[in-house]
Amino acid sequence: MILTTCAACAAPLAHNAPRCVRCKTRYCDATCQHDHWRRGHKQICKRTHRGGNAEQYHADKKYKEAVAEAVEACADDTKGQTCYICTQALHWKTKEGLVRGCACRGTAGFAHVSCLAEQAKILVAEGEENNLYGKVLAERWRRWHNCSLCKQQHHGVVFCALGWACWKTYVGRPETDWTRRTAMNLLGSGLHSAKHYEEALSVKETELSTMRRIGESEENILVSQNNLANTYHELGRFEQALSMQRDVYSGTLKQYGEEHEESLISAVNLSTALVDTGNYAEARAFMPDQVALTKRVLGSDHIITLDFQWGWARAFTRDVDVTAEQLAEAVANLEKAVKIAQRVLGSEHPSTRNYHRELAAARKSIARRRGA
Incomplete structure (x- = not known):
């Protein structure tokens, strides 16, 4: 169920929470259900039922x-x-x-x-x-x-x-x-x-708990965990995202081997999490081999390859201890990625915009270092 909170008090619900008999709206308990009925559910219950019940409506x-x-x-x-x-x-x-x-x-x-x-x-x-x-x-x-x-x-x-x-x-x-x-x-x-x-977090957490409850395959659970970790990252929960991405990457390697697309996706997500938690040296040590592997398996035009090159540049631009010469190599790779992205994805694609922003930041970083 995507309706994961009580309709009356908005508290998180278990998958088997009690429901309205007619429209299947879910509640914590009978008290919340009665309260919601008095506060207006009585007027919309039939309409919700006619609309296919609560989740469909x-x-x-x-x-x-x-x-x-x-x-x-x-x-x-x-x-x-x-x-x-x-x-x-x-x-x-x-x-x-x-x-x-x-x-x-x-x-x-x-x-x-x-x-x-x-x-x-x-x-x-x-x-x-x-x-x-x-x-x-x-x-x-x-x-x-x-x-x-x-x-x-x-x-x-x-x-x-x-x-x-x-x-x-x-x-x-x-x-x-x-x-x-x-x-x-x-x-x-x-x-x-x-x-x-x-x-997205509510949906992805529900998805993962549902998969575990019904005994979904390990492969699909890993995909769900990877998606959930990406949302943790966007919400600023970087350490939580990194911990989960390490587990996902380890699991996908065991499940598929290093050349499978799922393994490459989890690798690029792990590298992003490393950068966002300040583990720059680990990210830079991890990514070069992954970039070469991704180019060989998926090609230079694939978005995963481009994302790796974007992430590699971020591992330099965010680290104040790298030199301008070290950063210049990452910039050269990112310039190639930007040209490919504009050709394959178009200049208005969100990924292309991300690469352009990172390229501008990297060039400014080089200028600052050389100026200093």
Whole structure:
């Protein structure tokens, strides 16, 4: 359940907390339920029930809010454009506007969140109906978060809106159903991408506890822990994030070996955590081999490779004890990464902006050191 707090007092709830018999809204106990009934639940209980009960009603509401936020954020970029799926400016049914939150440029990539969600929903349904498994079904599922044109992941508020679209599609399925579990993961990632970190934390903690309760595989639990650690990091809980990232990296190495993409993802996250906790020397010792490995396995254009080079530069720019000459090498690598990012992701992509900011900071740092 994504509704993880009591509707009356907002206290955290166990997964088996008591519920309203009609609409399934959850409470700490009977006292909170009675209090909430007197304070207005009586008026909305039937409407919530008709909307599919509390979790579905909540998901539908949050989805509409997320779509409105995404459309507003993309308004300047989408003027005069049409959806590449339905070819309309306004969605024929929902009347929502257009969004674009991928690496598409020019006149490509504009769409309605509803159209993107409907395409993904149809593809996954066809995959399930035809008993597709493994990489084939995973490729279909990827349409929930990756653009079908540029093949890059959606980001920011567009990713968040797609996360809520996915969750509202599969929330009614059993806890053990893979689509529901994966939709919860996607929602947490979408909230994180939109910088709604407190909400993302609630979703990711719920996801991890659910996976442990139902006996999910170690591989999937490691992915969930990695995502949770990233949110701890964004909330400034750096030591907690570092401790979890060390465990995740160790676990992924044992599970997959060093060349698997999951191991490389956990490595770049560990390096970020090392820098943010001031372990600069350890980060610099760890990253060069990882950068070379990632280039060999995934290629120089892959976003994980670019993130490693960004992280390597951060390990120098934040350490006051390094020399200008030491920093210059990291800057040279980061300059190459920035050029690749602009070509592959576009100048407006959040990662490209991060690389540009770090490059500017590194150049200033070199100038200060040489000036001194």
